[in-house]
Amino acid sequence: MKAKTLVLAGALAALVALPAQAQNPDFSGTWQLDRDASDMPERGARPRGGRGGGPGRGAGRRGGPGGFGGAAATLVITQSSDVLTIEQQTPRGSRSVGYRLDGSESTGSGPRGDLVTTSSWDGATLLTVGTMEMSTPRGDFSMDIIEQRSLSADGLTLTVQSVRMLPFGEMASVPR
DSSP states (O other), X not given: OOOEEEEEEESSOOOOOOGGGTTXXXXXXXXXEOGGGOBOOOTTOOOBTOOOOSTTOSSOOOOOSSSOOSSOOEEEEEEOXXXXXXXXXXXXXXXXXXXXXXXXXXXXXXXXXXXXXXXXXXXXXEEEEEEEEEEETTEEEEEEEXXXXXXXXXXXXXXXXXXXXXXXXXXXXXXX
């Protein structure tokens, strides 16, 4: 499975977990996308296994629960022992999504549909798996989501690997 990788630099350095919490780092902080270090699909690129394509067609929109859509964006993350909240800020506005960190189901709604996720720790990596039920002018469908979040050893770089599986193909690319 190929993953889209986003690399973010901390404007407010994320706090590296204390030794007693070494398995669960704290992702809290304000993060800016480092486009040069990130592997993001080109605008107008089509999903793997999909049809269509060409400029302005296909799955050129980027985004999703914890990703980035369109222009440069900022993520503001707050984290407690049981909830991670991500506020995505773009020129088009902001939106927020919350993830429970204990493995129980989290639900939310966005402009295009309802999101149901489960997040759990795999060592120092936060793994989120979910489904978004979407309604679009072209019809209703669901998108499966897999995201992995991890911090660099110095706590200054947040890396998000993301895969979006749609009925017409997979929106993902190979990590660099």
